[in-house]
Amino acid sequence: MSLDVVVVGCGGHGREVLGIVRAVNAAAQGRPVWRIRGFVDDRPSEVNLKRVQRLEVPYLGSTARLAEQPVGTHLALGVGDPTARRAVDRRLAAYGLPAAALVHPDATVGPDAVHGEGLIAFPGARVTTNVTLGRHVHLNQNSTVAHDCAVGDHVSVNPLGAVSGDCTLGDGVLIGAGAVVLQKLRIGAGAIVGAGACVVRDVPVGAIVKGVPAR
CATH class of the missing domain: 3.40.50.20 (Rossmann fold)
Structure with a gap:
């Protein structure tokens, strides 16, 4: 039905x-x-x-x-x-x-990943193991969320964005297209990571960072 x-x-x-x-x-x-x-x-x-x-x-x-x-x-x-x-x-x-909850057939979400209502995983999105995703998370085309990450509500990872292992993303975070978050970092709620940025240190709540390394 x-x-x-x-x-x-x-x-x-x-x-x-x-x-x-x-x-x-x-x-x-x-x-x-x-x-x-x-x-x-x-x-x-x-x-x-x-x-x-x-x-x-x-x-x-x-x-x-x-x-x-x-x-x-x-x-x-x-x-x-x-x-x-x-x-x-x-x-x-x-x-x-x-x-x-919508997962495109060309996306993969690990069998032990846990997500809230409204997850949308676009074509090519990859979620690996022991990942927690909040409510209405959008993982756009060819984005990745690696092992042991905790992702809050209403987060967007834009196309080709990459979140490395053991990271924490607060509610409402936006990871821009092609941006990279290195492992074990915390991105505060409401923060924006600009397109193409490389995040090498924690990002405070509500901050906007861009560039390589991101500042």
Whole structure:
């Protein structure tokens, strides 16, 4: 029996999330895991609405339409920015709908990894062993999280980002595209690691670091 899912966000990230849903269904070989009900978005641009239309998936309307969805409908938050994703998550909690965990068939999550609701692992993402992932963590294309890491809620690791073993990432951390976090480091909640940076020391809460080495 397929589960209903609604994608929240018509932007590029949301449409990529739809692609993961479709890939999961294709890998199920004729027994789809998900029944796609459509997109919701409070402020979609005309351009994004046209792009959604090309995907042949309905735009249902604003997030208020979630109140009309069947009990048990899952939500996939197609919101790339961690701060915005946390805000949307909190606002949508009033609807009482569960979050979908989506792992692309070309991603790998270790058998002893533990994750909260709403994990989205994009194609090529790699999570190894003894990793804990919080709520609504997004691991973008070809990103890696190595052994013994603890990753907080609403974290994003952008494409080609690499988190080495035994690291701790606080809630709402953003690891930019192509950035590297060396082993045994702590990245404070809300910190941003710029694209292409190499982190060689702990990063304080809310800090923005960039460069090689990251400062």
